[in-house]
Amino acid sequence: MDSKIKFSKYQGAGNDFVLIDNRTGFFDRKNDNLVQVLCDRKFGIGADGLMLLQNNENFDFEMIYYNANGGEASMCGNGGRCIVAFARDLGIIQDHTVFLAVDGEHQATIHDHQVDLGMIDVSVIQRDGEAYVLNTGSPHYVAWVSNLQNKNVFEMGSLIRNNETYREDGINVNFIEKEEQGYFVRTFERGVEDETLACGTGATAAAMVVAVHHKLEGAHKIPIRVLGGQLYISFNKTGQKFTDVRLIGPAQLVFEGSFVPPFS
Numbered sequence: 498m499d500s501k502i503k504f505s506k507y508q509g510a511g512n513d514f515v516l517i518d519n520r521t522g523f524f525d526r527k528n529d530n531l532v533q534v535l536c537d538r539k540f541g542i543g544a545d546g547l548m549l550l551q552n553n554e555n556f557d558f559e560m561i562y563y564n565a566n567g568g569e570a571s572m573c574g575n576g577g578r579c580i581v582a583f584a585r586d587l588g589i590i591q592d593h594t595v596f597l598a599v600d601g602e603h604q605a606t607i608h609d610h611q612v613d614l615g616m617i618d619v620s621v622i623q624r625d626g627e628a629y630v631l632n633t634g635s636p637h638y639v640a641w642v643s644n645l646q647n648k649n650v651f652e653m654g655s656l657i658r659n660n661e662t663y664r665e666d667g668i669n670v671n672f673i674e675k676e677e678q679g680y681f682v683r684t685f686e687r688g689v690e691d692e693t694l695a696c697g698t699g700a701t702a703a704a705m706v707v708a709v710h711h712k713l714e715g716a717h718k719i720p721i722r723v724l725g726g727q728l729y730i731s732f733n734k735t736g737q738k739f740t741d742v743r744l745i746g747p748a749q750l751v752f753e754g755s756f757v758p759p760f761s
Contacts, residue, residue: 504535506542506751507582509575509612511694511725513751515542516583519549519561529567535756536565542756545686545693546573548580550587553597557590560598564688572600572634574697574744578612581605582748600634610749616701616742622709625662629706633742636668637702641710645674645681650692654685671699673706679720680707694725697744704730705739716741 502524505516515535517524525531526549536544546564553559560580564570577598584590585607593606604615622631628640638657642648654670657663667687674681682703684696704719718731728746732739 500757501755502535502757503753503755504542505583505586505753506544507579507748508725508751509578509695509697509748510723510728510746512573512575512579512696513544514573514576514579515544515547516580517547517549518583518587520552520558522551524549526561526569532563532567533565536563536567542754545689546570546576548573548576548583550580550583550589556597556602557594558584558596560596560603562599564686566688566690568688570599570688571636572598572617572698574614574616574634574699574701575695575746575748576697577603577605578614578697578744578746578748581607581612581614582610582750586750598634607748610747612746612748614697614744616698616744618738618740618742619705620738622705622737629702629709630668631702631705633698633701633705635698636666637671637699638663638668639671639673639699639702639706642672642674645672645683648672648683650683650685654692655690658685658687658690669696669699669702671696671703673703676722679722680704681722683724692724695723695728695746697728697746700728701730701742701744705732705734708732708734708739709737 549561670685684699700721
């Protein structure tokens with residue numbers, strides 16, 4: 498592999514990612530240490546995760562996502578929106594795409610900096626005490642709280658993510674509170690092992706919990722505010738099944754460059 502790695506950095510509502518065009522297959526997918534260095538905010542570029550855009554003969558492209566700790570991860574919704582913007586900027590797509598991610602096929606449209614990303618259907622929502630547990634491409638724990646702005650989400654989220662139930666596989670921990678214009682959500686992400694400014698699959702899970710909690714049926718669009726900005730989640734709910742799920746929000750290029758790993 499060339500010692501210099503070309504990259505682009507994108508952010509979606511403050512969730513930031515290193516993106517690499519790997520259509521030639523030059524990036525060593527087994528190099529966890531390299532992913533950790535690239536995502537490190539002191540010694541690397543700094544990001545919540547890293548994504549490879551790869552060729553796939555049946556889709557416009559394939560998305561491979563890694564957590565900041567170097568492990569290949571489950572679906573990342575904000576990452577999905579950012580890689581759509583990356584593909585558009587590379588000239589691979591125009592305003593519509595169908596791509597493959599770890600949880601299957603995704604469709605998306607993009608206009609300027611706004612990406613409307615199709616998410617997977619969800620039909621299983623479980624309870625853990627007063628909290629809700631569901632998988633929207635990644636596993637999520639969602640709990641209602643009050644005074645969310647002043648909560649220690651790192652401490653609270655870490656305790657739940659590392660408890661006896663979730664320690665082995667990990668879980669993303671979301672806290673939600675009703676506010677005037679919609680709902681406010683803060684998330685502790687596994688893999689990052691910290692609070693992030695946004696989590697797309699977490700916002701999606703929180704919106705579904707809103708629908709279950711308030712016994713909503715039919716088509717809805719739920720505003721979800723995160724620390725990094727505003728997201729919207731639309732869906733159609735019939736009983737416990739969510740279909741036509743869309744994650745809508747911004748995705749923008751931050752900067753481009755090249756990086757030389759310290760151990761290359």
